[in-house]
Amino acid sequence: MSTNSSPVLVQLPSDEELVLKVIPMPGDCNANGDIFGGWVMAQVDLAGSVVPARYTQGRMATVAVNEFVFKQPVRVGDILSFFSKVSRIGRTSITVKVEVYAERFGSQGQYIKVTEASLTYVAIDDKGQPREIPKRDL
Numbered sequence: 574m575s576t577n578s579s580p581v582l583v584q585l586p587s588d589e590e591l592v593l594k595v596i597p598m599p600g601d602c603n604a605n606g607d608i609f610g611g612w613v614m615a616q617v618d619l620a621g622s623v624v625p626a627r628y629t630q631g632r633m634a635t636v637a638v639n640e641f642v643f644k645q646p647v648r649v650g651d652i653l654s655f656f657s658k659v660s661r662i663g664r665t666s667i668t669v670k671v672e673v674y675a676e677r678f679g680s681q682g683q684y685i686k687v688t689e690a691s692l693t694y695v696a697i698d699d700k701g702q703p704r705e706i707p708k709r710d711l
C-alpha cells in the first residue's frame with residue numbers, strides 16, 4: 574500500500590472515457606481539512622451514470638456500489654478527472670468502473686490516482702421497476 578507522503582504519479586487511462594472534471598472547494602472538506610469522502614462518492618455516482626445513460630435511454634437508478642477505494646486524500650483546489658468504462662452489461666443493469674485522478678494545485682499535468690470504484694445502475698420504468706436495456710449499437 575502506498576503512503577500519503579509519496580503518491581505515485583501515473584498516466585491517464587487510454588481505454589476509459591473522461592466523463593467529469595471538477596475542482597473541490599473548502600465547503601467540501603471534512604474536519605481534517607481533506608475533502609469529505611461522501612462528497613467524492615456523490616461525484617463518482619454522477620460520473621458513473623454518464624455512460625450507462627447512453628444505454629438505458631431513460632430513467633435509471635444506482636442499485637449498488639460494488640467497490641469503493643479511497644487511495645489518496647483529495648484536497649481543496651485539486652483538479653479531479655473522472656474516467657469511466659463499462660465492465661458488464663446485463664439484462665436490466667450496467668456495471669461501470671470509475672477511476673478518479675487528481676492534479677494537485679500547482680502541479681497540473683501530474684496525475685495521482687485518488688479513488689477507484691465499481692457501480693451498478695439499473696434501467697427503471699415509470700413505476701420504478703427494472704426494465705430491459707434497449708438493444709442499440711453504440
Ligand SMILES: CC(C)(COP(=O)(O)OP(=O)(O)OC[C@H]1O[C@@H](n2cnc3c(N)ncnc32)[C@H](O)[C@@H]1OP(=O)(O)O)[C@@H](O)C(=O)NCCC(=O)NCCS
Nearest residue numbers: 634635636637662663664665666667693695697701702703
Ligand atoms: C433498482 C431497483 C429498482 C432494482 O429492483 P430489484 O427488485 O432489486 O431488481 P432485480 O432483482 O430484478 O435486479 C435488477 C438488476 O439489478 C441487479 N442488481 C440487483 N441488486 C444488485 C446488487 N446488489 N449488486 C449488483 N447488481 C444488482 C440485478 O443483477 C439485475 O441486473 P440484470 O437484469 O442486468 O441481471 C430497486 O432495488 C430500487 O429501487 N433500489 C433503490 C434505487 C435507488 O433509489 N438508488 C439511489 C440510492 S439513493
